[in-house]
Amino acid sequence: MFRVSYKPSASHWIFPPIIMGVLALLLAVMIMQRAVRCSRSGEPFFNLKTARFFEPGWDKVRFFGSVALFILYIKAMELAGFLAASIVFVFLYSVLYYGVEKLRQIPAAVASGNPWSNAAFRATVVSLVISVVFSTAVWYLFGRVFQITLP
Structure with missing residues (x-):
């Protein structure tokens, strides 16, 4: 049995x-599955002619947005601490994945007098609540x- 030395x-x-x-x-599991699949089908393990890293039609905005948010999240934790940075960036990730274009609907929803009838407004409020509750929890x-100390 191994031991973990704990320093708070x-x-x-x-x-x-x-x-x-x-x-x-x-x-290791993925490599073994690929090896089994290649041996059964008779195709080479490394096939550089048909190999591709991304599937056709991949979402460039979400991929590069996620990478940028991750880098900014690390920097924000250094500046604002874990809790504040996590609340902000969990919210930004959810906005990135449910659609930045839906944020344009929010001013019209608020101006209508009944913002809860707008799905984009509800999704934004739910994302904000989840960000605060999840990060705090x-x-x-x-x-x-x-x-356990947090960064």
Whole structure:
């Protein structure tokens, strides 16, 4: 059995090695599945002529938006701390994935006098509530209950 030395000031470094181990295991499973599939079908394991990283018609806005938000999230945690940055960026991710174009409908929904009848307004409010509740719950659970320091 292995032992984990626990130091409260560095407890947030417990999870990255665990996550890397799980990802390495999943990569090994994917490679084995590909090898089995290639051996059954008779195709080569590496076929550079027909290989492609992205499927045709992939969503460039969401991909590059996610990468940009991830980089900005790391910087924001350094400036504002875990909780504030998480609330903002969980909301921004949800806006990115349910559609930035729906934000244009919100001023008209508010001006109509009955914003709850507009699906875009409801989705934005729900995203904001989820961002606050989820981020606060994660912060409380890990930071207070488990006493794991957060970045």
